[in-house]
Amino acid sequence: MxxxxxxxxxxxxxxxxxxxxxxxxxxxxxxxxxxxxxxxxxxxxxxxxxxxxxxxxxxxxxxxxxxxxxxxxxxxxxxxxxxxxxxxxxxxxxxxxxxxxxxxxxxxxxxxxxxxxxxxxxxxxxxxxxxxxxxxxxxxxxxxxxxxxxxxxxxxxxxxxxxxxxxxxxxxxxxxxxxxxxxxxxxxxxxxxxxxxxxxxxxxxxxxxxxxxxxxxxxxxxxxxxxxxxxxxxxxxxxxxxxxxxxxxxxxxxRLPDLVARRRAVAARYAEQLGNLEGLRLPSEPAWARSNWQSYCVRLPDRLDQRVVMQHLLDKGIATRRGIMCAHREQPYAGLNRRQELRQSELAQDRSILLPIYAQMSAEDSARVSAAVRAEVER
Structure with missing residues (x-):
């Protein structure tokens, strides 16, 4: 796993x-x-x-x-x-x-x-x-x-x-x-x-x-x-x-500088391995930002079902998480008066998945994750 x-x-x-x-x-x-x-x-x-x-x-x-x-x-x-x-x-x-x-x-x-x-x-x-x-x-x-x-x-x-x-x-x-x-x-x-x-x-x-x-x-x-x-x-x-x-x-x-450097290397490998897949949106840094890549979040093509993709990856021994939650969809906040639509927040939760990323992740494992994601997108 x-x-x-x-x-x-x-x-x-x-x-x-x-x-x-x-x-x-x-x-x-x-x-x-x-x-x-x-x-x-x-x-x-x-x-x-x-x-x-x-x-x-x-x-x-x-x-x-x-x-x-x-x-x-x-x-x-x-x-x-x-x-x-x-x-x-x-x-x-x-x-x-x-x-x-x-x-x-x-x-x-x-x-x-x-x-x-x-x-x-x-x-x-x-x-x-x-x-x-x-x-x-x-x-x-x-x-x-x-x-x-x-x-x-x-x-x-x-x-x-x-x-x-x-x-x-x-x-x-x-x-x-x-x-x-x-x-x-x-x-x-x-x-x-x-x-x-x-x-x-x-x-x-x-x-x-x-x-x-x-x-x-x-x-x-x-x-x-x-x-x-x-x-x-x-x-x-x-x-x-x-x-x-x-x-x-x-x-x-x-360890922090080394941990960040290793995570940035994993993120760079993902960008190289997944960057040419049609419809898959990868995260990117603005010119003024350097992320520690605590998570690596990709937006799936509209034709793919988030839960199905995650299950297929899990069946291959790859853990993922859905896009970051939206508090306004949870029961304690359901009745809260909202002043603006939160469409991008909802799309990020529904259409994105977080891929494995950690400092000690090997090139072989990141390649295995990328290959599995590629198979889902090209399927």
């Missing part, structure tokens, strides 16, 4: 986790702090805050921006449902904008028509690791005074050219960027997430809220030579990352 994804974990990660277990400090501690420093340095962000997953990162971002009932948050339906769910959990209303068919990202040409006097924030998704057009989006957001949260769950290692310079996703280009370290992502800690920001006050809020609103972190209290009584100054959450996860994450960060 060729899986849809496979994390690259080895002895280095196992040894790092073992060292933490034997240290006696396994919850949030010195490894988390080191992981935050190293991640911030890697992406060029002044501040980073590690949390339990990307969903909690997004929730902390909205909470720190005081998003709540009566507010509207613009985002895409074409994303994992967590993107919409965190807005609902705040009591705010998600407002869905359609996507571009080429990048599967928010169509900035449709953005401004979704803005109202109640719009407080935009959650922009760098879908499948492909950077969104942040230059166009930020021009609108800054002119309108709207906060921007980057859902960069899939985008660790991706880059974007802004103001003539290449920079990693997470610098951040908006107000806050949120990352995932789920096993389907380019680097993993099993579960885990990270927020980055250039705003010191937002970072202070993240770190307060993630630990129950505790005024004094555990690490400070336990290392103090005098007795300290903590206070709980806000209603917070338990969204902490463990030191075991962070130790694994630090080793994964060391």
């Amino acid at each position: 060729i899986p849809i994804a496979a994390p690259l974990l080895a002895d280095e990660e196992a040894d790092a986790a073992r060292a933490v277990v034997l240290s006696g400090w396994v919850s949030q501690g010195p490894q988390v702090a080191a992981f935050e420093r190293e991640f911030a340095a890697l992406v060029g962000a002044p501040h980073a805050c590690a949390v339990s997953n990307c969903t909690t990162a997004l929730q902390l971002a909205l909470t720190a921006l005081d998003i709540g009932p009566g507010d509207e948050v613009i985002t895409v339906s074409h994303s994992f449902i967590a993107t919409a769910n965190v807005i609902r959990h705040q009591g705010a209303t998600p407002v869905f904008v359609d996507i571009e068919p080429e990048t599967y990202n928010l169509d900035c040409a449709r953005l401004e028509e979704a803005v109202t006097e109640r719009t407080r924030a935009i959650i922009v998704v760098h879908q499948m690791g492909m950077p969104c057009d942040m230059a166009a989006l930020m021009a609108i957001a800054r002119r309108r005074g709207i906060a921007v949260i980057e859902d960069a769950a899939c985008a660790a290692g991706s880059q974007i050219r802004m103001n003539g310079e290449w920079a990693p996703i997470g610098a951040p280009h908006g107000d806050i960027a949120c990352f995932s370290f789920h096993p389907r992502k380019v680097i993993t800690t099993g579960e885990g997430g990270m927020l980055t920001t250039a705003n010191a006050e937002l970072d202070r809020k993240f770190k307060l809220l993630r630990q129950h609103g505790m005024s004094v972190p555990d690490t400070v209290r336990h290392s103090s030579s005098s007795v300290i009584f903590e206070e709980y100054v806000v209603v917070g959450y338990n969204y902490r990352m463990t030191d075991m996860q962070a130790a694994i994450g630090r080793r994964q960060l060391e």
